[in-house]
Amino acid sequence: xxxxxxxxxxxxxxxxxxxxxxxxxxxxxxxxxxxxxxxxxxxxxxxxxxxxxxxxxxxxxxxxxxxxxxxxxxxxxxxxxxxxxxxxxxxxxxxxxxxxxxxxxxxxxxxxxxxxxxxxxxxxxxxxxxxxxxxxxxxxxxxxxxxxxxxxxxxxxxxxxxxxxxxxxxxxxxxxxxxxxxxxxxxxxxxxxxxxxxxxxxxxxxxxxxxxxxxxxxxxxxxxxxxxxxxxxxxxxxxxxxxxxxxxxxxxxxxxxxxxxxxxxxxxxxxxxxxxxxxxxxxxxxxxxxxxxxxxxxxxxxxxxxxxxxxxxxxxxxxxxxxxxxx
Amino acid sequence: xxxxxxxxxxxxxxxxxxxxxxxxxxxxxxxxxxxxxxxxxxxxxxxxxxxxxxxxxxxxxxxxxxxxxxxxxxxxxxxxxxxxxxxxxxxxxxxxxxxxxxxxxxxxxxxxxxxxxxxxxxxxxxxxxxxxxxxxxxxxxxxxxxxxxxxxxxxxxxxxxxxxxxxxxxxxxxxxxxxxxxxxxxxxxxxxxxxxxxxxxxxxxxxxxxxxxxxxxxxxxxxxxxxxxxxxxxxxxxxxxxxxxxxxxxxxxxxxxxxxxxxxxxxxxxxxxxxxxxxxxxxxxxxxxxxxxxxxxxxxxxxxxxxxxxxxxxxxxxxxxxxxxxx
Numbered sequence: 001x002x003x004x005x006x007x008x009x010x011x012x013x014x015x016x017x018x019x020x021x022x023x024x025x026x027x028x029x030x031x032x033x034x035x036x037x038x039x040x041x042x043x044x045x046x047x048x049x050x051x052x053x054x055x056x057x058x059x060x061x062x063x064x065x066x067x068x069x070x071x072x073x074x075x076x077x078x079x080x081x082x083x084x085x086x087x088x089x090x091x092x093x094x095x096x097x098x099x100x101x102x103x104x105x106x107x108x109x110x111x112x113x114x115x116x117x118x119x120x121x122x123x124x125x126x127x128x129x130x131x132x133x134x135x136x137x138x139x140x141x142x143x144x145x146x147x148x149x150x151x152x153x154x155x156x157x158x159x160x161x162x163x164x165x166x167x168x169x170x171x172x173x174x175x176x177x178x179x180x181x182x183x184x185x186x187x188x189x190x191x192x193x194x195x196x197x198x199x200x201x202x203x204x205x206x207x208x209x210x211x212x213x214x215x216x217x218x219x220x221x222x223x224x225x226x227x228x229x230x231x232x233x234x235x236x237x238x239x240x241x242x243x244x245x246x247x248x249x250x251x252x253x254x255x256x257x258x259x260x261x262x263x264x265x266x267x268x269x270x271x272x273x274x275x276x277x278x279x280x281x282x283x284x285x286x287x288x289x290x291x292x293x294x295x296x297x298x299x300x301x302x303x304x305x306x307x308x309x310x311x312x313x314x315x316x317x318x319x320x321x322x323x324x325x326x327x
Numbered sequence: 328x329x330x331x332x333x334x335x336x337x338x339x340x341x342x343x344x345x346x347x348x349x350x351x352x353x354x355x356x357x358x359x360x361x362x363x364x365x366x367x368x369x370x371x372x373x374x375x376x377x378x379x380x381x382x383x384x385x386x387x388x389x390x391x392x393x394x395x396x397x398x399x400x401x402x403x404x405x406x407x408x409x410x411x412x413x414x415x416x417x418x419x420x421x422x423x424x425x426x427x428x429x430x431x432x433x434x435x436x437x438x439x440x441x442x443x444x445x446x447x448x449x450x451x452x453x454x455x456x457x458x459x460x461x462x463x464x465x466x467x468x469x470x471x472x473x474x475x476x477x478x479x480x481x482x483x484x485x486x487x488x489x490x491x492x493x494x495x496x497x498x499x500x501x502x503x504x505x506x507x508x509x510x511x512x513x514x515x516x517x518x519x520x521x522x523x524x525x526x527x528x529x530x531x532x533x534x535x536x537x538x539x540x541x542x543x544x545x546x547x548x549x550x551x552x553x554x555x556x557x558x559x560x561x562x563x564x565x566x567x568x569x570x571x572x573x574x575x576x577x578x579x580x581x582x583x584x585x586x587x588x589x590x591x592x593x594x595x596x597x598x599x600x601x602x603x604x605x606x607x608x609x610x611x612x613x614x615x616x617x618x619x620x621x622x623x624x625x626x627x628x629x630x631x632x633x634x635x636x637x638x639x640x641x642x643x644x645x646x647x648x649x650x651x652x653x654x
Contacts, residue, residue, distance in 0.1 A: 123526060145615065147645060148475045152527055179527070195531075197524050199450060200479055200506070201614070201646020204522075287528070288472070318474060319528020 004069035011059035020056035066113050074247035081254040084110040092119040095209040098139035102205040108143040128211050136212040143205050148198040152303030155194045157260050160271050161252035169245045170236050178278040187230040215239050269299050287320035331396035338386035347383035393440045401574035409577040411437040419446040422536040425466035429532040435470040455538050463539040470532050475525040479630030482521045484587050487598050488579035496572045497563050505605040514557040542566050596626045614647035
């Protein structure tokens with residue numbers, strides 16, 4: 001763990017108390033001057049830190065920026081997801097950066113954040129609006145022991161984790177729209193793009209790209225998106241601190257990934273179904289040129305949607321564009 | 328098409344006849360001196376070409392080297408697979424080179440050959456012995472409109488194409504071992520490694536890596552492989568010209584890819600089953616830590632193997648290590 005992580009961690013653990021420079025210096029095995037130099041750097045990044053000659057350092061507030069060392073300091077140790085965090089000011093797409101890391105052999109669990117994406121991608125080659133410092137745009141590299149057709153389990157796990165973290169941090173009640181959208185009041189607030197590299201019978205690596213519209217205002221949304229998309233800020237009426245939310249999402253993702261690895265997908269699927277507004281509804285699904293209509297009945301053990309078509313047949317759906325019919 | 332392709336194509340079409348330098352110069356829109364210069368270059372590569380002042384150029388023999396222009400000259404026009412051919416003296420793995428081309432947006436159909444691979448890969452991370460100029464080690468980039476679970480169709484199509492081309496060029500009768508080995512007399516002579524990059528519901532690109540043991544002698548095979556592997560040369564008792572075989576394989580691959588795209592997978596599956604020594608046999612299949620035993624009954628419409636287990640259940644198998652039990 002870096003010095004910044006340890007200093008921020010110690011100040012947070014102290015809560016409204018202070019941490020003495022001498023204690024920090026001893027714990028980290030460096031001089032008090034070195035601690036002072038790091039405190040100055042953190043202040044430049046926007047951290048409000050008071051220094052009292054008798055009591056030491058105290059953290060008053062944290063800026064709404066993504067700082068890898070700070071995110072690491074907020075996470076418990078021994079997580080898989082988030083044990084390595086990299087933050088970019090801007091990148092074309094965090095999924096592309098994560099893919100490059102995957103090819104370079106970086107181990108699973110690395111998370112790539114970007115404050116802005118110049119070419120953020122949604123599903124099926126669509127673009128994903130990713131304005132600077134308004135949202136969380138990040139990708140997680142995993143190397144699960146799964147067959148390609150089981151990868152849907154991880155999209156389901158990501159959706160439950162994301163919904164849980166949003167609920168925990170904002171008290172808003174998200175809905176899940178199959179397969180990978182998180183909605184608030186029927187409008188999209190977050191999405192998941194799962195990409196994988198595989199041989200026919202096993203996944204080599206898998207990248208979960210997540211985009212969360214955190215602090216976008218209505219003015220940040222193009223007019224044509226305003227009926228379809230929203231943000232946590234618009235829905236809750238106040239800005240949501242992104243570092244806290246990011247740390248909460250990574251913890252929930254790690255917990256759900258552990259469940260999938262432990263073969264506990266059933267429990268996740270139940271949690272998913274309870275929040276999923278698609279289940280039990282009449283839907284239209286477009287897959288390429290095909291259009292299917294029917295009732296979304298349930299999720300199967302691999303995370304596919306079971307659709308009862310108009311003709312009474314049960315179809316297993318992996319992907320596609322789902323429209324829920326008005327009732 | 329390059330000058331070399333056109334010159335070699337014209338000489339081959341002339342058969343035992345000759346092509347005049349003046350005609351070639353006119354067809355290609357260059358000087359006779361330019362044609363002469365290319366002929367000299369081809370001779371340096373090992374092409375035996377006679378030049379008769381009255382009749383012109385005649386191709387007597389072709390060296391056993393892979394020359395991209397020559398391979399292109401051997402293929403009919405309007406193929407998808409083989410419309411772009413790149414030959415490397417040596418590379419780590421042709422699948423890796425093809426993957427890089429895929430990421431750079433190169434269109435489908437490009438074929439990457441290497442005279443030698445320093446880190447040739449087989450399935451499941453195994454190494455693939457690829458000594459210089461002894462075999463065909465190559466990869467084909469495709470961008471099919473398929474879902475990931477349908478990709479098995481292309482492995483089946485590759486196996487039928489490969490078996491057909493080997494039969495055509497050598498009169499040997501190959502067997503297919505599910506999912507992707509070509510055998511002669513029960514020993515492996517060629518293998519296919521399919522790798523893909525996908526979103527959950529659609530393939531972005533797919534790479535078919537093919538390795539054919541063409542002219543390896545028994546001495547080229549490590550002792551521990553001699554009971555398991557063989558080559559076309561060992562089985563036929565004579566060297567097999569690699570450029571002809573390469574061109575034959577690419578044509579058959581293109582034909583079978585066209586069949587898959589046209590929805591004619593059923594016919595391919597029938598051809599595959601007729602040559603497949605796995606079907607109808609008692610087999611043991613290892614998938615990770617799992618071991619399944621049963622009778623390999625048939626191929627399903629997506630190219631998966633249907634296994635009737637000892638317990639009478641029908642299991643759908645995508646990959647794994649198959650051992651055919653002695654009967």
